Amino acid sequence: SVHIGIVGLPNVGKSTVFNALSTEARAETANYPFCTIESNRAAVPVRDPRLEAIAEIARPAKVVPTAVEFADIAGLVEGASRGEGLGNRFLAEVRLADALLHVIRCFHDDNIAHVGGGMDPCRDADVIETELMLADIETLERRREKVEKWVRGDRTWQAQIEVIDRLLARLGEGRPATTAEEPPGGPLADLLRAVPLLTAKPILYCANTDTSGRHESQTAVDRLRERTGQRGVDLVEICAREEEDLREFDAEEAEGMREELGLGERGLDRLVHAAYHTLGLITFFTAGPKEVRAWTVRRGAKAPEAAGKIHTDFERGFIRARVIAYDDFIGHGGEKGCRDKGLMREEGKDYVVRDGDVIEFLAGT
Ligand code: GDP
Numbered sequence: 001s002v003h004i005g006i007v008g009l010p011n012v013g014k015s016t017v018f019n020a021l022s023t024e025a026r027a028e029t030a031n032y033p034f035c036t037i038e039s040n041r042a043a044v045p046v047r048d049p050r051l052e053a054i055a056e057i058a059r060p061a062k063v064v065p066t067a068v069e070f071a072d073i074a075g076l077v078e079g080a081s082r083g084e085g086l087g088n089r090f091l092a093e094v095r096l097a098d099a100l101l102h103v104i105r106c107f108h109d110d111n112i113a114h115v116g117g118g119m120d121p122c123r124d125a126d127v128i129e130t131e132l133m134l135a136d137i138e139t140l141e142r143r144r145e146k147v148e149k150w151v152r153g154d155r156t157w158q159a160q161i162e163v164i165d166r167l168l169a170r171l172g173e174g175r176p177a178t179t180a181e182e183p184p185g186g187p188l189a190d191l192l193r194a195v196p197l198l199t200a201k202p203i204l205y206c207a208n209t210d211t212s213g214r215h216e217s218q219t220a221v222d223r224l225r226e227r228t229g230q231r232g233v234d235l236v237e238i239c240a241r242e243e244e245d246l247r248e249f250d251a252e253e254a255e256g257m258r259e260e261l262g263l264g265e266r267g268l269d270r271l272v273h274a275a276y277h278t279l280g281l282i283t284f285f286t287a288g289p290k291e292v293r294a295w296t297v298r299r300g301a302k303a304p305e306a307a308g309k310i311h312t313d314f315e316r317g318f319i320r321a322r323v324i325a326y327d328d329f330i331g332h333g334g335e336k337g338c339r340d341k342g343l344m345r346e347e348g349k350d351y352v353v354r355d356g357d358v359i360e361f362l363a364g365t
Pocket residue numbers: 008009010011012013014015016017107108109112208209210239240241242
């Protein structure tokens with residue numbers, strides 16, 4: 001499943017965010033064996049009202065949500081790229097993540113030490129991002145030395161040298177390697193497969209705020225928001241400590257308190273949804289008599305890739321897909337109704353899956 005690494009300076013609330021997320025996951029593990037939990041990793045179910053609506057109609061024995069995995073990656077400090085703190089081990093873990101959730105301290109508390117002195121979210125974000133950029137520069141310089149040797153035997157490697165130099169120039173100006181506009185399959189994609197760059201990963205900011213001492217906290221969030229706006233990064237505001245405290249109450253009580261505190265939609269849901277958005281992910285559904293289930297796939301994926309989420313054999317042996325759009329499924333009483341009205345489409349291997357599609361795959365072996 002999709003894997004998101006939680007990063008940030010010490011004492012900004014990473015573990016608190018992670019604990020709140022994993023409590024959520026823990027509540028679900030009894031039902032969903034795939035929701036594994038380790039000390040610093042948790043698969044969090046994605047709440048989606050469409051799943052319930054489909055289940056109302058299909059009446060399956062089991063309903064299974066899709067999940068996003070979060071990992072708490074402690075140990076990023078200034079100097080990590082030079083191997084300080086847990087430096088290297090930390091960076092190795094960051095490399096494994098599909099995206100990063102960068103927690104930034106926007107709460108004020110004299111009792112909790114702040115590594116930088118006082119609350120300053122933009123400075124904190126800079127410290128972390130600089131470490132990630134320095135690590136990328138080092139990775140690219142090492143890669144360049146290798147590729148230079150290969151060029152002597154095979155000129156086609158020159159294209160990668162050019163990509164490396166372009167990225168080194170960007171990073172040298174203090175800009176991340178993020179290059180969403182690059183076409184897939186080009187020399188950059190080749191390079192990233194060989195050396196995953198940290199600043200090429202999609203990033204999502206999490207402003208950890210306070211409800212007490214609101215004003216100061218809000219000013220901090222506003223400054224951070226200005227920065228994220230300039231960079232086209234998503235920002236989710238959450239109060240990790242309160243989210244964690246609310247876990248002690250049952251759902252209804254927690255809902256009441258949430259209203260009283262003015263917390264709005266559950267911070268954890270907002271986090272999971274924002275992560276989906278940042279990563280360009282969509283959900284499709286399978287709806288049989290035994291099980292109705294939600295699955296995650298990247299936006300733009302074709303039918304065989306979606307089939308592969310269910311079983312790798314389905315991708316290899318893909319024949320075709322029977323697809324019903326979500327609104328049709330709900331509006332016409334499910335599969336039977338849609339079949340009668342000709343709303344169940346037969347699609348081939350080039351079909352681009354849409355968010356909400358209810359799909360049945362036909363595969364051979
Ligand atoms: P980490 O080092 O980034 O993982 O930070 P922790 O999650 O361990 O949090 C450090 C300290 O800050 C803990 O004592 C938390 O209870 C506290 N903390 C976390 N979030 C908040 C918050 O929103 N407000 C306040 N006042 N304290 C918080």
